[in-house]
Amino acid sequence: xxxxxxxxxxxxxxxxxxxxxxxxxxxxxxxxxxxxxxxxxxxxxxxxxxxxxxxxxxxxxxxxxxxxxxxxxxxxxxxxxxxxxxxxxxxxxxxxxxxxxxxxxxxxxxxxxx
Amino acid sequence: xxxxxxxxxxxxxxxxxxxxxxxxxxxxxxxxxxxxxxxxxxxxxxxxxxxxxxxxxxxxxxxxxxxxxxxxxxxxxxxxxxxxxxxxxxxxxxxxxxxxxxxxxxxxxxxxx
Numbered sequence: 001x002x003x004x005x006x007x008x009x010x011x012x013x014x015x016x017x018x019x020x021x022x023x024x025x026x027x028x029x030x031x032x033x034x035x036x037x038x039x040x041x042x043x044x045x046x047x048x049x050x051x052x053x054x055x056x057x058x059x060x061x062x063x064x065x066x067x068x069x070x071x072x073x074x075x076x077x078x079x080x081x082x083x084x085x086x087x088x089x090x091x092x093x094x095x096x097x098x099x100x101x102x103x104x105x106x107x108x109x110x111x112x113x114x
Numbered sequence: 115x116x117x118x119x120x121x122x123x124x125x126x127x128x129x130x131x132x133x134x135x136x137x138x139x140x141x142x143x144x145x146x147x148x149x150x151x152x153x154x155x156x157x158x159x160x161x162x163x164x165x166x167x168x169x170x171x172x173x174x175x176x177x178x179x180x181x182x183x184x185x186x187x188x189x190x191x192x193x194x195x196x197x198x199x200x201x202x203x204x205x206x207x208x209x210x211x212x213x214x215x216x217x218x219x220x221x222x223x224x225x226x227x
Contacts, residue, residue, distance in 0.1 A: 004156075022133075030212075031211075031212050031213045033213065033214075041118075042217070042219050042220065043157075043202070043217045043220075045214075048211070048214060050211065050212060055166045055211055055214075055216070056211070058182075060140060089186050091157075091216065093156075095212060095213030097212075099162065100213050101145040101147070101162070101206040101212070101213055102147065102159055102162050102213075103147075103159070103213055104159065104206075105149075105156030105157045105158070106156050107155055107156050108155070108156050110154075
């Protein structure tokens, strides 16, 4: 079975550009979490969805960040405009009803904003 | 907000030695999980614990759910070089939304051959 799929794996962009990160959850999983990981702050929860509905976006740093989950098999995290301090590794993780507290992580997207 | 204290922050050990790390919480949890993250990869689930006092093994790894429900430990026996990585504990508290976990800051393990 395919795990959580994230794309791209690496993204290098210039300050001010729009960045879109993508996540495909494990089939049948109904909760999806977006995290940001940096050396300074560790793993930070940005937003999570349950059954495609955003439940808590209090971790989203500012209005430049937005996330959508238009259907059960796809989610995006968008940063517009991007800034150098957004450089980090962004992870998507999902859980299902069978073991609903066990999050499974994707490989991450390493974002560098110049 | 909720916080998990994970210790130690880092460990430097010799191959073959046993390793122990732990996490404590200010509130009770109904689930404890342990993850390992290799460089350039996402965290991978090692062990999940659902009952107070539960002791679970996965190969050379053993983890326990503390009886107070506020702590958990992970032991690695006879460490090998591929055990190198960052180990995270995570917990789910009663009343929390499905899958919404609190993560520790991680324990960075280095193994000297």
